[in-house]
Amino acid sequence: MKYAGLLIMPAGFILSIAAIILFPSPAYRAIFVICGIAVEVMGLIVAVRGHMLSRSETRP
């Protein structure tokens, strides 16, 4: 699960870069860049959850 989260994060980066390439309108750019960062944050949350779960299984 933690690796899935880390794999999701680059997808958010690509979304942000695609936004500035594809959209000339500042509003669309802003919306898609924010969506890209939201995807990255979701990936981070999944990675954090993954580490918490694996840690709880190995606690002393």
Added chain:
Amino acid sequence: MNHPPVMPFNETEFALALMLLLLAPLAIAGVALINTGLGRSRSAAQSLLGALVIIAVSVIAFAVIGSAFAASSMNADHVIHLVGKPWNWMGRGPLLLSDLAASSGRSQLVTLFELFAASFAAIVPWGSGADRFRLAAATATTALLSVFVFPLLAHWIWGGGWLAQLGLNFSLGAGFLDAGGAATIHLLGGLSALAVIWIVGPRKGKFPREGLSTAMPGHNAVHVLFGCLLASLGWMAWNMAGALLWLSAAPATLVMTAINTLLSATAALAATFIVTRVRFGKPDASLCANGWLAGLVTSSACAALVTPLQALFTGLIAGIATPLLVELFELALSIDDPSGAISVHGAAGLWGLAAAGIFAPQPGQFLAQLIGIATLLGLIFPSIYLLFWMLNRVVPFRVDADGERLGMDLHELGGGAYPEFVVHRDESYR
């Protein structure tokens, strides 16, 4: 190529920038002292020696190889052309700084700034791995950061790379702005700290199977608080030097940069002081130090760009958020971060970069800052984690159980920092 014109320094600017850069390492010294104080007494010598070793490895690795990737060699950089736009993604300089002596004074100052910055970024995760992170592994992570990760980021942001050119190529303000290293040093350091913490795991006994996490307070609050004072001096110099080098600020405007740095740190301290006083009944010294440092980190991004009132505001937000984040990471997310680097360097750096965009007068600047943040979170962090994860297979990050029980000083150095004092055992914290 769309490189912005870089004006050569006159003699006054050169002398001023050199003097400021010679004061900047005080910020590194302050953070090293804070990291040592926030760790346990049985790992204090290893912590401070580790800081020196990390600086040495970082400087050598960056000078020998990393500087070639970070260099801004104008028309010689590696550039990809995508949908009609140039994407300058890597410098192409000589190895071993072989042409530095013949380059301009400004280029030499840039190299000196980057040498310090690479060391600073590498020291941040060292504090987070306190009491269980092996020195050999720390030197290996430092070499990786200084050879590959930091130089690429420095080139993208400071060396006329694609993030710096967002303004020219996509009309996003003045491109990604980071005069004091909030991204290249602090956010990079904070993200590296998270990767290190995930790989080494928590200290033994930190998160027992039942109940709340065990409190493991820093062993020397005096080191921590003096480190804050020392860091402030270095930070003001660092931000002023950054403004001169990366924003081509006039020397007369530098006093405002220093004042904004101080305002940001003091507002953050006041906010943390009040938050911890309200939450715990008494102000917490180590969290207040973290708050002060978070204010300084925030100022790295925006001290040269904002008004004093805005600097106060950014510091205030950093100061409120820092103790809450430290608590969240430890209690809710089971992240054992003795130095609080993820909150102090990572979160505060991120907030500072966003604030620089919010308060900038140029249209599109906020979006440029967001693209920079997205790059660090979405591209750099997974890359760092992958690199460290592979490195951990070759050079194990975590000390063995016996070494952790003995303490890093005895295990790695054969002697403690305080040989005449009684060293607490793990059971003392229960």
